[in-house]
Amino acid sequence: MSKTIAVIRGDGIGPEIMNATLRVLDELKVGLQYEFVEAGMAAQEHVGELLPSATLESIARHRVALKGPLTTPIGGGFSSLNVELRKRFDLYANVRPAITVPGTKARYEGIDLITVRENTEGAYGSDGQVLSEDGDMALSQIKVTRRGSERIVRYAFDLARRQGRKKVTVVHKANIMKTTSGLFLKVAREVAAQYPEIQCQEMIVDNTCMQLVMNPHQFDVIVTTNLFGDIISDLCAGLVGGLGLAPGANIGTEAAIFEAVHGSAPDIAGKGIANPCALLLAACQMLGHLGLEPQAERVRNAIRDVVGRKDRVTPDLGGTGNTDSFADALIDSLRAD
Ligand code: NAI
Ligand code: MG
Numbered sequence: 001m002s003k004t005i006a007v008i009r010g011d012g013i014g015p016e017i018m019n020a021t022l023r024v025l026d027e028l029k030v031g032l033q034y035e036f037v038e039a040g041m042a043a044q045e046h047v048g049e050l051l052p053s054a055t056l057e058s059i060a061r062h063r064v065a066l067k068g069p070l071t072t073p074i075g076g077g078f079s080s081l082n083v084e085l086r087k088r089f090d091l092y093a094n095v096r097p098a099i100t101v102p103g104t105k106a107r108y109e110g111i112d113l114i115t116v117r118e119n120t121e122g123a124y125g126s127d128g129q130v131l132s133e134d135g136d137m138a139l140s141q142i143k144v145t146r147r148g149s150e151r152i153v154r155y156a157f158d159l160a161r162r163q164g165r166k167k168v169t170v171v172h173k174a175n176i177m178k179t180t181s182g183l184f185l186k187v188a189r190e191v192a193a194q195y196p197e198i199q200c201q202e203m204i205v206d207n208t209c210m211q212l213v214m215n216p217h218q219f220d221v222i223v224t225t226n227l228f229g230d231i232i233s234d235l236c237a238g239l240v241g242g243l244g245l246a247p248g249a250n251i252g253t254e255a256a257i258f259e260a261v262h263g264s265a266p267d268i269a270g271k272g273i274a275n276p277c278a279l280l281l282a283a284c285q286m287l288g289h290l291g292l293e294p295q296a297e298r299v300r301n302a303i304r305d306v307v308g309r310k311d312r313v314t315p316d317l318g319g320t321g322n323t324d325s326f327a328d329a330l331i332d333s334l335r336a337d
Helices: 014-027 041-047 053-062 081-088 146-162 180-192 205-214 226-239 277-289 293-306 323-336
Strands: 003-008 032-037 064-067 093-099 112-118 167-172 199-204 221-224 247-251 256-260
Touching: 003 014, 003 053, 014 032, 014 277, 014 293, 014 323, 032 053, 053 064, 064 277, 093 146, 093 226, 093 277, 112 146, 112 226, 146 167, 146 180, 146 221, 167 180, 167 205, 167 226, 180 199, 199 205, 205 226, 221 226, 247 277, 256 277, 277 293, 293 323
Parallel strands: 003 032, 003 064, 064 256, 112 221, 167 199, 167 221
Antiparallel strands: 093 112, 093 247, 247 256
């Protein structure tokens, strides 16, 4: 197989962790080719634009991108490049797995759950936002559509079916937000009825937060609207040991962009000590998306194998190694398996 993907190295620690990630991917020898394109501060410096059209065209052409974190400049009227990319390609599903890696600082063992967050509507639209002239009143709108709800819930159930997962929890607040969350829940029930082999559980968002902290093992796949999904997926990242191990995929029908959940970490950029695992786990999601799930599992096994090796892993995992020694150890593990 030969498949070309668009690669955005990103800002800050981006180039360091991307380099390590691509070295590990190359070891799989699955015929992946890379087209390197720029976005963010790097693109601003080289072509005078934060999101050059060549980058957008590359993503559109290859339909799959692996992306390092982008620094969003403060001020300048640019909201967020990530939000912009999601809008451009209608990347409606934000898929964030939270899986415990034994040997890390995770609070629980054996967690394996996935949050599927609606990524294009809900409370995060900029339409209809009003701040009164005296600054004493602010108003915003929440938009939920049947189409938006249906495609995200269907995505979650299809994912559960594909991965042999048993349960989907629909997280909502329909008891209070009767119209918006109410519509989401109604549509979710209709979709769930088409997947009789998968258990559908309904849970109110505040209770979900408590349940996640008290008994996370009861969850398998969670599907929810934009704002709730944003909060819940970070909570889940915390359950499995934090940002260094949290990947995310942004998936639409025309394109998919895979990235780490964390940002460009300016405080450690250039020091060679960033943990490459979040980006590498995002690359595993990408491999699964490309039909290469067995190879993705090989990489995840290598991570499980190496994470306890304090002399090889990065300081955020309590190690004395660096980005390169971490990648070297992962490559050694792949060669030995
Ligand atoms: P951050 O995630 O970059 O850093 C938070 C803390 O976690 C820092 O102490 C950092 O050193 C540490 N950290 C993050 N990733 C790490 C890794 N791989 N290994 C070891 N330590 C790691 O969040 P922050 O500082 O709020 O944002 C910095 C910049 O990143 C901002 O410009 C922000 O807009 C951008 N950002 C971009 C994202 C993206 O492109 N998807 C997501 C989040 C933030
Ligand atoms: Mg967030």
